[in-house]
Amino acid sequence: MLHLRLISPADKTDDVLRLIEGTTGTTHLAVVPGAARDPAGDVIMCDVAREAGDELIAGLRDLDLDKCGSIAVENIDLSLSERADEAEHEAPGEGSDAVLWEHLTDATHEESTLSITYVAFITLATMIAACGVVLDNAILIVGAMAVGPEFGPLAGFCTALVRRAPRLALRSLIALLVGFLAAMVVTTGFSYFMDATDLFSHEALKAERPNTNFIYRPDWFSFVVAVLAGAAGTLSLTSAKSGALVGVAISVTTVPAAANAAVAFSYNEYKQAWGSTEQLLLNLLGIVLAGTLTLLAQKALWATQRERTAKSRRRAQDSVTGS
Template sequence: MRIIAPADRTDAVRDLLLAEPGATHVTVLRGAALQPAGDVVEAAVAREAADELLGQLCELGIDRRGGVTLEAIDTSLSDAADAAVEASPGDPQDAVIWDEVVARTGEESRLSVSYQAFLTIACLLAAVGAITDSPVTVVGAMVLGPEFGPLAAVAVGLVLRRGDLVRRGGLALAVGFPLAMAVTAIGSVVLDAVGLLSTAALADLDQVAFIYEVGPFSLIVALLAGAAGMLSLTSAKSASLVGVFISVTTVPAAAFASVALVEGRYVQAMQSGLQLAVNLVGIVIAAALVLLLARRRSERGGRRLSAG
C-alpha cells in the first residue's frame, strides 16, 4: 500500500499503520511526493486488513487530499510479513477489498472500442460454430466474450447503490449486444449470398441445440456462472474468471438469434433471444446475491460500506 499524505496527516497515517497487526514494512518518506504535494508512506499489508485500512484512510481524507495505491505482492521473504498475515483474521483468498471491486468492475464495464470489437468477434465466431454445428467453436466464442464485466458492474452497482456502475454496465450491454448482433446478421446475409448458409444448415443442430433450447437448466447454469464469476472477482482468484464464459451461452445465443432471424427461423430466433435474457438476468441475480453475502460479512467485520 502506497499512500501520499498531506504533511498534517502523515503522523496519523503512520500511527494507523503501526497499530494495524496486518501491516508491516512501514516506511515514511518526508516531502517525497510532488503532485499532490506531501509525504509518501508505504507498507506491506495483508489482504485481510486492506479493506478496513482503506476505510480508515478515507475517514482521514487521504483519498481527497492525497492518494492511495494498492499493488499485489507476489513474493515476500520476510518473517514480519508472515506474522502480519497470521495476525489478520480470515483467509487472504476470501478477503474482499471493496474499493478494488468497484474500481475493477468500473474499468471493465466501459463501452469501449476494444469491448465492442471482442463482443462482435465473439458473436461472429459463435455464428460460425452454430452454422457448422461445432461446439468447440461455440466454446471458443464463450471464452472470448467480454460481457461479464458489464454484468458484474450492474450487480455491484445494485448492491452498493452505485447508479454510475449500473448505468455504465447497462449501457455496455444495451449497446454492445444489439450492435454485435447487427454485424452478425450482416455477416449471415453475406454467407447466405455466397451459398455458405441456408435454412437447411440450421435444421439439424444436435451439437449446439443448447444455444436456443430454453429450460430450467438454462437458469441454473446462469446462476452458477454468475456466482462463480463474482466469487472470482471479489477474491484473489480472479484468474478463474475465464472459466465462467465456458459455462454460459450469452454470446452464442445472441449470435444464433441473428443467424436464425436472417434465415426466417423465427421460433429459434425468439428462443435464442429468451435464452440470452435468461442468462443475463440469472448472472446478475447470482452475482448480486454473492456480493450481498460478502457485504454483510464485511460490515460485521467493522467497515460500513457507503453508496458513495
C-alpha cells in the same frame, strides 16, 4: 499481502500514520518526508494483510487522502518476512475470503466501460458463434464464449447493486445492452453476406443440429448453470483467482444465444430467434442474481467476522486492564 504506496500532505501524515499503526495486520511501515513533488507531501509505504486491506483503504479515504494525496495498492507475489507472517496471522479471517471493495469497484468500472475494444470483442465473438451455430460446431461455440467480454459489465452491475452505485450500474447496463445490440446487428449483416457467398444456408440453420440446438431451447438447466457460473465468476473476482473466469465464460450461453438470434432473424426464423433471445435473457438474469447474492453473502460474512474479532480484542483489553 498488499503493498500500499501513499502520498500524504504534511499536515495529514500524523493522522495517516496513526491509522496505519492502529490497523491490525500492517507492517513494513516506511516514511520519506517531503519526497513527493506532485502532489507535494510525504511518501508513506507499508504492507498490509489482504484481510485488513479494505478496512485500511476505507480509513484512508475517510481522511480524504484520495483527494488531497494518493493511494496506490498492489499485490505482493512474494514476501519473505517473519513480520509479514505475523501480520497475516494477527489479521482477522482468511486473505482468500477478503473482499477489497475499492479494488472490485475500480476493476469492474474499467471492465464495464463501453469502448471500441469492448464492442469489437463482443462483436467478433458473436460472429464466431454464428459460424458455430450454422456449422453445428461445438468447438467454435466454446471459442466464442471464451472471447466474449460480457462478464465484465455483468460483474459491474452486481457490484453497483450491492454498493448502491447508480453511476456504475448505468454504465454497466449501457455497456451490456449496447454491446449486445451492436454485436447482433453486425452479425445479422454478416449472416446476409455469408448467405450471399453460399457459406451459410437456411437448410443448415433449420437442421437438427444436435451439438448446438440447446442454444434456442432454454430450460431450467440453463438458468441453474447461469446461477452457478455467476457465483463462481464473482468469487473469482473477489478472491483474485482470475483463471476461473475462463471456465465461467464457457459455461454460460450468452454470446451463442445472441449469435443464433441474429442468424435466425436474417432467415426470418422468428421462433428460433425468440428462443435464443429467451436463452440470452435467462442467462443474464441468472448471472446477475447469483453475482449479487454472492456479494451480499460475502459482505455479511465479512462483517460478522470483523465484529467477532472486535469483540475478542475488547475482551482481551478488558482482561489486561482488570488484571
